[in-house]
Amino acid sequence: MTLIDPTGLAQAAASGDAATIYICVTCQRAGMPESEPRPGAVLADATVKAAEGTGVTVRRVRCLANCSRGPSAAMRCNGSWTYIFGGLGTDCAVALIDGARLLATAADGLLPWRGRPEPLKRGLIARIPPLDFEEDCA
Amino acid sequence: MTLIDPTGLAQAAASGDAATIYICVTCQRAGMPESEPRPGAVLADATVKAAEGTGVTVRRVRCLANCSRGPSAAMRCNGSWTYIFGGLGTDCAVALIDGARLLATAADGLLPWRGRPEPLKRGLIARIPPLDFEEDCA
Numbered sequence: 001m002t003l004i005d006p007t008g009l010a011q012a013a014a015s016g017d018a019a020t021i022y023i024c025v026t027c028q029r030a031g032m033p034e035s036e037p038r039p040g041a042v043l044a045d046a047t048v049k050a051a052e053g054t055g056v057t058v059r060r061v062r063c064l065a066n067c068s069r070g071p072s073a074a075m076r077c078n079g080s081w082t083y084i085f086g087g088l089g090t091d092c093a094v095a096l097i098d099g100a101r102l103l104a105t106a107a108d109g110l111l112p113w114r115g116r117p118e119p120l121k122r123g124l125i126a127r128i129p130p131l132d133f134e135e136d137c138a
Numbered sequence: 139m140t141l142i143d144p145t146g147l148a149q150a151a152a153s154g155d156a157a158t159i160y161i162c163v164t165c166q167r168a169g170m171p172e173s174e175p176r177p178g179a180v181l182a183d184a185t186v187k188a189a190e191g192t193g194v195t196v197r198r199v200r201c202l203a204n205c206s207r208g209p210s211a212a213m214r215c216n217g218s219w220t221y222i223f224g225g226l227g228t229d230c231a232v233a234l235i236d237g238a239r240l241l242a243t244a245a246d247g248l249l250p251w252r253g254r255p256e257p258l259k260r261g262l263i264a265r266i267p268p269l270d271f272e273e274d275c276a
Contacts, residue, residue, distance in 0.1 A: 022267055025275050044275075059267075060275040065221075066264040074266045082220065083203075084264045125264055126204040126222045128212045129160055129197075137163050137182075137198040 017077045018055040019100035023047055025060045027070030039090050040071040046093035047073075056100045066125055075100045079130050080109035085123040095119045155215045156193040157238035161185055163198045165208030177228050178209040184231035185211075194238045204263055213238045217268050218247035223261040233257045 027040030041060075048058045066072040069086035073096055076082040080103055088096075095117035103111045109130055113121070129135075165178030182198045189196045204210040207224035211234055214220040218241055226234075233255035241249045247268055251259070267273075 020269075022271075041275075059272060061267055061271070061273050062275060064264050064266065065262055072264070074264075076266075076269075078269070082266055084222075084266060124203055126202050126210070126212075126224075128202065128214075128220055128222060128266065129199055131158075131214075131216070133160075133199070134197060135199050137179075137200060 017079060017104060018057065019075055019077045019080075019104045020057040020059060021047060021051075021096050021100050022059050022061050022064065022074045023096075024062070024064045024066070024070060024072045026062055027064075027067070027072050029071060042090040043071055043073070043088060043092060043096075046090065047096050050093040050097045054097055054101060056097055056104075069125060072125070075103060077104050077109070080104075080106065081111070081130060081133075082128045083111055083120070084125045084127070085120055086125045087123045088119055092117075092119045155217060155242060156195065157213055157215045157218075157242045158195040158197060159185060159189075159234050159238050160197050160199050160202065160212045161234075162200070162202045162204070162208060162210045164200050165202075165205070165210050167209065180228040181209050181211070181226060181230060181234075184228065185234050188231040188235045192235055192239060194235055194242075207263060210263070213241060213249075215242050215247070218242075218244065219249070219268060219271075220266045221249055221258070222263045222265070223258055224263045225261045226257055230255075230257045 023044040025041040025044050029039050044060045051058045064072045066086050071088045072086050073088060074084040098117050099120045102115055161182040163179040163182050167177050186196045202210045204224050209226045210224050212222040236255050237258045240253055
């Protein structure tokens with residue numbers, strides 16, 4: 001079952017708000033011996049493939065500085081919160097794409113818990129508000 | 139000693155690129171008993187005061203989802219990388235402001251290690267590239 005609304009997705013893409021995923025290609029699995037290819041690079045390759053036809057942009061980056069809890073990825077849309085995840089497996093490509101599409105349809109810019117893929121629940125590292133964000137914390 | 143160039147700062151402010159710091163006001167010190175006021179809120183109050191006259195904007199937010207490693211803050215300028223820090227003390231207000239001013243003067247959008255306040259070295263949680271970032275990772 002998916003909670004993604006195809007109409008919402010189309011609107012997000014049309015307004016330029018399709019999601020971007022950044023994947024660290026240097027990441028090792030935390031606590032595991034060094035390996036080639038790096039798990040982060042394997043995950044990035046798989047996510048590029050999984051993104052085909054979805055409107056999601058995938059960008060490889062060299063370091064997200066989440067090294068102790070890698071492999072790592074971040075995602076955001078224009079106007080959304082930015083999420084960073086760690087402890088990802090090389091099998092998390094579809095979870096990343098599903099999460100990015102869910103974020104792209106979120107009217108409040110927040111990645112909902114309901115329908116969020118499991119690796120993006122247990123692997124949540126932090127979230128950062130959009131550029132113009134203000135909140136009444138009084 | 140400071141490595142901050144006042145001329146660079148003035149240019150950053152003039153171009154609208156002065157830094158914004160987001161501070162979680164809900165954060166407890168990880169592993170410590172609950173307290174009121176929350177350490178994150180105390181840090182936010184102190185940082186608002188420390189920001190006076192610097193051009194740095196400080197925004198309180200309710201949750202940066204870095205709960206296991208709080209107190210937490212994030213910072214960025216337009217076009218810079220976004221940094222998130224954890225394990226901050228209530229005495230880290232000046233460190234946050236100094237770091238934000240350093241980031242505002244960084245031509246490459248990266249917070250330099252040299253001159254970075256110690257709490258922003260040991261407390262680094264992750265960094266996320268600017269919106270339009272692309273890197274050749276081949």
